[in-house]
Amino acid sequence: MNSPRIAVVIVTWNSAAVLPGLLASLDAGLGRLDRQVIVADNASADDTVAIAERSAIGCTIVQTGRNAGYAAAINAGLAAADPYDAALILNPDIRLEPGCVEALYASLRDGVGIAVPRLYLGDGSLAWSLRREPTLLRALGEAALGRRAGRHPRLGETVLDEAAYERPTTADWATGAVMLVSTPCLDACGPWDESFFLYSEETEFALRARDRGFLTRLTPQARATHLEGESKVSPRLWALLAVNRVKLYRQRHSSAVTALYWLIVLAREVSRAVLGHPRSRRATVALVRPSALRNSF
Structure with a gap:
């Protein structure tokens, strides 16, 4: 066999x-x-x-x-x-x-x-x-x-x-x-x-x-x-992660529910951006304006 x-x-x-x-x-x-x-x-x-x-x-x-x-x-x-x-x-x-x-x-x-x-x-x-x-x-x-x-x-x-x-x-x-x-x-x-x-x-x-x-x-x-499973993610990649989370959710749910999901993800990043986290500052911008990521990769 x-x-x-x-x-x-x-x-x-x-x-x-x-x-x-x-x-x-x-x-x-x-x-x-x-x-x-x-x-x-x-x-x-x-x-x-x-x-x-x-x-x-x-x-x-x-x-x-x-x-x-x-x-x-x-x-x-x-x-x-x-x-x-x-x-x-x-x-x-x-x-x-x-x-x-x-x-x-x-x-x-x-x-x-x-x-x-x-x-x-x-x-x-x-x-x-x-x-x-x-x-x-x-x-x-x-x-x-x-x-x-x-x-x-x-x-x-x-x-x-x-x-x-x-x-x-x-x-x-x-x-x-x-x-x-x-x-x-x-x-x-x-x-x-x-x-x-x-x-x-x-x-x-x-x-x-x-x-x-x-x-x-x-x-x-x-x-x-x-080896690198928990390595720190750069601000650029963290922004991509946040945007893609919303994108995936949008694929499987209605526009209205996705809008609420987006608000929650945005609130998370804004709260951390206010505390001075560079990754969250970049993610906040990308969530509001996803086109900002297009020329990054």
């Missing part, structure tokens, strides 16, 4: 400093699974492509020709893949632990279309990678309490219950730095939404998969490290 075949899609942009470590972890992470490793590069100006070309693991290089964003690079990588049973989507700063992908693949059953590992940060601490669907109440809870609102399921998106990361846990979505997606799920959902340059693309895809009957589930015995 043939081993399942995994299309490994690594999205890169000036990733020369971190890509070698990921490539070195792939063999142990994939174990006995057959694989095709595809590096979808967003016009890196450093040695990223040369590193991939020299890698002993054997990489197919796909050049997007520009800094096209995460979703567009995923689509380009998948379009170049040979037939596969599941696609492994990876950030270049991921490090897979032995057997990680085999455990994820074994989880793609009973309606699971997206399997994610238990993630750790570069310092060894647990990454809070599971998320709940955005709602008005959760936006309000996070505006008032910040991330700690996630301790209460109705008030926050981030799942902060450590026990949820110790058992197979179904979530509305999960951070997209590493995820294994079944071919049936990809076929049902179609391409990733390239209108999201960065942030909310994994949210949109996971919610779209759920709409079509495919679950997102944590596989606790599958483990990986995300």
Whole structure:
């Protein structure tokens, strides 16, 4: 019997400093699974492509020709893949632990279309990678309490219950730095939404998969490290994150409800901007005038 075949899609942009470590972890992470490793590069100006070309693991290089964003690079990588049973989507700063992908693949059953590992940060601490669907109440809870609102399921998106990361846990979505997606799920959902340059693309895809009957589930015995998972986001990227949160909400709700959601997100950023936070000042401007972001990427 043939081993399942995994299309490994690594999205890169000036990733020369971190890509070698990921490539070195792939063999142990994939174990006995057959694989095709595809590096979808967003016009890196450093040695990223040369590193991939020299890698002993054997990489197919796909050049997007520009800094096209995460979703567009995923689509380009998948379009170049040979037939596969599941696609492994990876950030270049991921490090897979032995057997990680085999455990994820074994989880793609009973309606699971997206399997994610238990993630750790570069310092060894647990990454809070599971998320709940955005709602008005959760936006309000996070505006008032910040991330700690996630301790209460109705008030926050981030799942902060450590026990949820110790058992197979179904979530509305999960951070997209590493995820294994079944071919049936990809076929049902179609391409990733390239209108999201960065942030909310994994949210949109996971919610779209759920709409079509495919679950997102944590596989606790599958483990990986995300080196830059909690690194501070620049004001420019924080502004993009805020704008894309509203954009995603607008896709799934009426204009009137979205206007209220926008007001809550804006109030959060304004309150922090008044306290002198540069990220929130930039986000406030972008939420009021999204066109200000257009020439930033």
